[in-house]
Amino acid sequence: MKEMKRGCFLVTTLLLLLGCVPWHVTADSKDGEDDQDIPGAALPPLKLGNSICALKADGGECKAIYTRYYFNIQTRQCEMFEYGGCHGNKNNFLTLEECQEMCVVSEFPVKKTRGRFGKEKPNFCFMEQDPGICRGYFSRYFYNKESQQCEKFKYGGCLGNQNNFKALEECQIACQDNTNSLQLDQHAEHPIIMNNSSPVAKPSEFPRLLVVQEGTRNSWEETGLSHQVFLMVFCTCTHIYFLRLGDG
Incomplete structure (x- = not known):
C-alpha cells in the first residue's frame, strides 16, 4: 500500500513539474529572437530618375542593328545594347548622356531652376x-x-x-x-485660440494608453512567475504530506 502511494506521489510530482517547462522554453525562444542579427543591405537603396529605367533591355521585333543605351538596374549604370529598329520599350536612348540624364540620380543635384520668387529649385x-x-x-x-x-x-x-x-x-x-x-x-x-467650450483632446491621453499597455504586458510576465512559485510550493507540500502519510 505504501509503495502504491509513493508511486502516485512521484507521478503527480512529475506532472506538476512539467507544467513549469513551457514558461522557460518560451522565455528562451524570446531571447533567441532578440539576439538574431539582421543582415544589412550590400548596396544603398536604388534611386531612379524615372520608372522606365527599371525596364529590361528590349531589342524589339525588327532585324536591324542599331546601337542604343539602356539603364541596367543590376549594375546601376547605363550600358550599350543592340536595337532592332521597332517596338521595344522606353528604356532605350540614342546616347549615353541621354540615358544618364534620365536615369542616373545624383545624391546632390547640381542643376537647379530659379522659381517665381527667386528660390532655386532642384530639377x-x-x-x-x-x-x-x-x-x-x-x-x-x-x-x-x-x-x-x-x-x-x-x-x-x-x-x-x-x-x-x-x-x-x-x-x-x-x-x-x-x-x-x-x-x-x-x-x-500665431496659432488659432480655440474656444474653451469646444472639446479639445488632451495630448497626454495617448501616452497614458501606452503606459497602460506596457503595465498589462508586465502583469502577464509577473503572473507567469507567480504560477511557477505556486507549483513549486504545492509540490513541496505534497511531498511532505505523502512522506508523513507513508511513515504513519
Whole structure:
C-alpha cells in the first residue's frame, strides 16, 4: 500500500513539474529572437530618375542593328545594347548622356531652376508624380509645378522618381517657394485660440494608453512567475504530506 502511494506521489510530482517547462522554453525562444542579427543591405537603396529605367533591355521585333543605351538596374549604370529598329520599350536612348540624364540620380543635384520668387529649385521638383511600378499604397508628397504646391499622392513602394517625399515639410523645404513656407511659419507663430467650450483632446491621453499597455504586458510576465512559485510550493507540500502519510 505504501509503495502504491509513493508511486502516485512521484507521478503527480512529475506532472506538476512539467507544467513549469513551457514558461522557460518560451522565455528562451524570446531571447533567441532578440539576439538574431539582421543582415544589412550590400548596396544603398536604388534611386531612379524615372520608372522606365527599371525596364529590361528590349531589342524589339525588327532585324536591324542599331546601337542604343539602356539603364541596367543590376549594375546601376547605363550600358550599350543592340536595337532592332521597332517596338521595344522606353528604356532605350540614342546616347549615353541621354540615358544618364534620365536615369542616373545624383545624391546632390547640381542643376537647379530659379522659381517665381527667386528660390532655386532642384530639377526633380519639376518631374511629374510617379507612383512607380510596384503595387503598394503609401502616402507620399510631390511638388506640383502647375499649382506650385506640395500635394499628396499614393506611391507604389519602389522606383518612381525623386519628386517623392515622406513628409509634407520635406517637400516644402526642397521645392516650394519661400512665400508659402513663410505663411506656414506665421501660422505656427500665431496659432488659432480655440474656444474653451469646444472639446479639445488632451495630448497626454495617448501616452497614458501606452503606459497602460506596457503595465498589462508586465502583469502577464509577473503572473507567469507567480504560477511557477505556486507549483513549486504545492509540490513541496505534497511531498511532505505523502512522506508523513507513508511513515504513519
